[in-house]
Amino acid sequence: MDGQPQRKGNLNLAVPTLTAAQRSNLAPLTARAYTAWRRRSLTLLAGQPFDLRREERLFVAQCAPQRGEWWLDAGTSTGFYADVLARAGCHVLAADLSPAMLAEAARQRPHPHIDWAVLNIEDSGLPDARFDGVTVGATLNETHDPARFLRATARVLRPGGQLWLMYLRRTAGPVQGVLGYPAAGGLSFPDPAWVARQLPGCILTHGLTTGAVRFERHVKTAPEPHMPS
Numbered sequence: 001m002d003g004q005p006q007r008k009g010n011l012n013l014a015v016p017t018l019t020a021a022q023r024s025n026l027a028p029l030t031a032r033a034y035t036a037w038r039r040r041s042l043t044l045l046a047g048q049p050f051d052l053r054r055e056e057r058l059f060v061a062q063c064a065p066q067r068g069e070w071w072l073d074a075g076t077s078t079g080f081y082a083d084v085l086a087r088a089g090c091h092v093l094a095a096d097l098s099p100a101m102l103a104e105a106a107r108q109r110p111h112p113h114i115d116w117a118v119l120n121i122e123d124s125g126l127p128d129a130r131f132d133g134v135t136v137g138a139t140l141n142e143t144h145d146p147a148r149f150l151r152a153t154a155r156v157l158r159p160g161g162q163l164w165l166m167y168l169r170r171t172a173g174p175v176q177g178v179l180g181y182p183a184a185g186g187l188s189f190p191d192p193a194w195v196a197r198q199l200p201g202c203i204l205t206h207g208l209t210t211g212a213v214r215f216e217r218h219v220k221t222a223p224e225p226h227m228p229s
């Protein structure tokens, strides 16, 4: 990202606040297997055919990313949304706390408009109102503190900027209950109403639920009110 600060040194991987799911993503083996899982995951979780082309079409139809915009892909893994945005002519900061994921992403999807950065989005140090858009593809389910994560994404959006979320919503099923235990992943499965409450300066303009999968587009209407972190 030309002329933009790079924060590759503010990640303390030894902090005990990473979930087990976050830690599993640090492994090179997970990073190598991730793309194959990602290709099929929404079809399995949505309960209907939902390949990456369909996800891309939905995102582009709702968010219409424009050439020259600046986007943050928050928890990029192997760069699916970063790649879609770069092909649309956007500049992308593709952030992930896993160096192994970023190495795999840069290998699979090199693009001059994508900057790969090791960052914890919950505590990124990125400037306020820096981005025209933020994409979050399922990172909300894995992050240590989803409320803090959402506030952090809203903070870096400019007024009028858009936030795209794809996440697994709460279904109250037994599998989700097990995966919520710290030792079994520490995953979170938020309810859409809860997500909206964490984004007080944003309005929901689009929401789609298919099986356990939820897609949302929010637009930032105002600087977020000061909230304790």
Ligand SMILES: C[S@@+](CC[C@H](N)C(=O)[O-])C[C@H]1O[C@@H](n2cnc3c(N)ncnc32)[C@H](O)[C@@H]1O
Pocket (backbone or CB within 6 Å): 022, 025, 026, 038, 074, 075, 076, 077, 078, 079, 080, 081, 095, 096, 097, 098, 101, 119, 120, 121, 122, 136, 137, 138, 139, 142, 143, 144, 149
């Ligand atoms: C389920 S994967 C999502 C992948 C990608 N967004 C996509 O749509 O394919 C979650 C990714 O987010 C990363 N991650 C989890 N918590 C994060 C955080 N707080 N900050 C940055 N990256 C995070 C993990 O390392 C993992 O690569």
